[in-house]
Amino acid sequence: MPNVDARPSILSDDFAADPYSSFAWLREEAPVHYEPAIDSYILSRHQDVRRVLTDHEAFSTATLQERAEPVMRGPVLAQMTGAEHTAKRKIVVRGFTGQMLQQQIRAIREDAAEILAPFLARGRVDLVNDFGKPFAVYAALDILGLDKADWQQVAGWHGGVAEFITSLALTPERRRHCLDCAEQLEAYLAPVIAQRRREPGADLVSQLSTAEFDGIGLTDRDVTALVINVLVAAAEPADKTIALLFKHLIDHPGQLARVRQDPGLLPAAIAETLRYTPPVQLIPRHVERDAVFAGTTIPAGATVFGLIGAANRDPEAFADPDTFDIDRPDLGTARSFTAAAQHLAFGAGLHQCVGAAFARAEIETVAAMLLPLFDQVRYSPGFEYRETGLYTRGPASLCLDFTPVTESVVP
Template sequence: MTASTTARNVFDADLPALTYDLSSTPAEVWPSLREARSLAPVAVGPLGPEVLSYDMARAILRDPRFAIPPGINLAAQGVTSGPLFDKVMSSLLCLEGAEHQRLRKLVSKAFTPRATERLHDTIVAVVDELIDQVVDAGRCDVVADIARPYPIPIICALLGAPREDWRLFSQWAEDVVRVFGFSVDVAARQDHVMRAWNALDDYVDAMVEERRTRLTDDLISELIRAEDDGDRLSGAELQMLAVSLLMAGTDTTRNQLAASVQALGERPDQWALLAERPDLAMRAVEETMRHSPVVCGTPRIVVDDVEFAGYLFPAGTFVFVNTFAANRDPAYYDDAESLDLRRERAPAILTFGGGVHYCLGANLARRELAEALRILAARLPNPRISGEAPWKPMLGMTGPTALELEFGA
C-alpha cells in the first residue's frame, strides 16, 4: 500500500511516551496510560507503538494488515525452531490466512449455544464443590483454592474426558500452557513440555478413535461431525484443536476469575448487589473484564506499510493494541474507571479480541465466569480482602498471584 504523503510516521509524530518497566502491573501502568490517551490515541511504549483509544483499537483488531506475530512468546525467550516451536506454530492460535479461516469455520459449528448450555450442571457442581471445601473456615485464597482448580474439570467435561482422568489433564495442561507465558524459562524446559504435550496428543487421539465408532454429545464428537461443503477436520486437526482449546481456556479463566472476585470484593456494594440480583451475573463478567482484565492487550505486526488514522505504520512494526486502556476510554464509557454492575448500553468490551481472531471460546468463558461469580456472591457473604493481592506484570497473562478472602457474618 502506498501511504498518503500527509500521514505522519508513527515514530516521528511527537506521540506521548510510555516508559513503564516490563515487570509493571496494570495498576502501576494505568496512570501513565490514562495521561497518554488524553493526549493522543497512540503512544510509544517500551516495545513499540501502543494503541490506546477504543475506536482505533477496535478497528485495528479487525484489520488484516495488522497480523498476530507467530510464536512471539517463544521467540521472546530465544526459542525460534525445534519440535516445540513447530508445535506452537501449527496451533490455531498462530495460524493466519485461508487455513485459519477454514478451521475457524469448521470449529465454530461445534461452539453452538447448546454446546455450552449442556455444561451448566457440571459448572455449578464444580463451583459448589470448591466452595464446600473452604466455606466453614470463613476464609480462603481465591487463587489457590478456587480459581486455579476451576477450569480444567469443565474443559474435560466439554471434551468428553471422564472424571477419573481430570487430574491427568490438569498435570498436562500445567506444563503445556507455560509456552504461552513469559514468566517461565521455557527454553530450559522444552523436553519436559514436549513430553506432556505428546501425552496429551496421545490421549486425544484415543478419544477421537473411540468417538469415530460411537459419537456422543461432547465437543470431540461435534468436531468430528463438523462439515462444510464436504470439508472435514483431519485427525491431526482434531488433535490440535482439542489441545488448543485446553491451552486457551485454562489460564485465562483461572486468572480472570480471581481478578473479577478481587474487583467485586473491593466494592462490597457491588458484591451485595450481585448476591441480591443473580440475574446480573453476566453483566458482572462484562464489567469486571472491562475494568480489571487479565489480558490487557494483544500484539500485532504490520504486514506492509499502513496508513491508519493519519499515522504511517511501517512494515514490520510491532504494535501493542492496549485493550486495557481502550476498555476504559471515557469517550465510550461514562465514569470509565468505576466498576458498576448497573452499567447499561455499554459498547462491547475488547478483551476477547476482534476480527478473525475473536476468541472462539468467548461464550464458554462468559458462562464459566458468570456461574462462578453468581454462586460465590450467594454463598460467601460480606467478603473482606485481607493483606496484599500482588499481580503479575501487565504484559502477558496478568492477574492476582494470591487473594486472601475472609467472609461470613
C-alpha cells in the same frame, strides 16, 4: 530504528506491578509506543486497537505461526480465514451452544460444588488457587469430554502451552519446557482422538474427530490443534475473571449488595469486570502494509500489540473509565459477550474469542452459586492483593473469609 519513548518500558518491573497507572500516559503521550527489546509497537487507544483487530487484511494473525502454532501443534482458529475459518469455527461454536451449553452448565455447577465443598465449612478459601484454577481446567475438560481424573496433569501441560503463547521473552530452558508440555499433551490426546473417531460421543473432541471440511475429515493434527485451542480459550480467562469479579465487588460493597439482592445484575458486573480489568491484556498482529497511527507510520512486516487494558479505559470510549461501575450506560451488557461488544476483552471482529458465550455462562453460573454461599465475604486477615502477568493478567491469589456453610450444597 524508531525513537524510543522516554517512559519506562512496558517490560519493566514497575509496569508489571501496576500497568493501570501508565495507561493514560501511553494513550496521551505515546499512543504508538515502540519496545526495542521485542521489536514491537504497542497501541493503547481504543479506536486504534479496534482498527487493528477488525482490519484483517492490513493486520493479520501471521504472528501466531511463531507465537502459538508450535505449542498448539498446528494452526489455530485465529490463523484461519475464509471458508476454512467459517467451517471450523462453526464446529467449535456448536460445542458451546444450545443443548450442549445446557449440559455444560449442569456440569459447571457440579464441578464448582465438588471443588468448593472442602472450604465451605472452614469459611476461608483462596478463590484463585483453591478454586479458580482447578475449576477452569475441570470446565474445559468437561467441554472436550476428557477425564477429569487427569486434571492436574493436563493443567501442568496447559500451563506450559499458555506460558509459550503469553510470554514476550522466553529463556531457552523455559521454551524447551513449554514445547515439552505441548508434546506430552499431544501424545495424551492422540489415543483419545483415535477412540472418538471409532466411537464418537456428544463431546467436542468427538465432534471435531468426525467433522469434515470440503468433504474431507480433519486430520489428527487439525483436531489436536483445535482441542488445545479450546482448552486454552476455555481455561485461561475463567479463574482470573471470577476472582476479579469478587475483588471488585468486595471493593465496592454497595454494588455487591445490589448484585446479591438482584442476581439479574450479574451480567453487568461481569461485563464491567472484563472492561475494567480484562484477563487478556495484549493481542498481537502482523502489519501487512505500512499503517499510520497518531501521525506515526508502523512499517509493513512489524509486529503490533493492542493493549486491551488501556483501550478499555480510554475516555474516548467510556465515561469515567477508571471507575468500576456496573450501571455504566456506555458498556451495553447485552452485546458485551458478542462481536459487537464496546469493550475489547474478547478481541473484536472475525477472530473474536470463540468461547465468549461460554465464558459468560460459566462465570455467571459460578458467581450465582458463590454469592449466597459467601455471606459476609471479606479479605482474609493479613491478605495483600497482587496481580501478575503482562500478556494475560490476574490476581496471584484472592484469600477470602466468609460465614461458614454448615449444610451440604447440592448443585
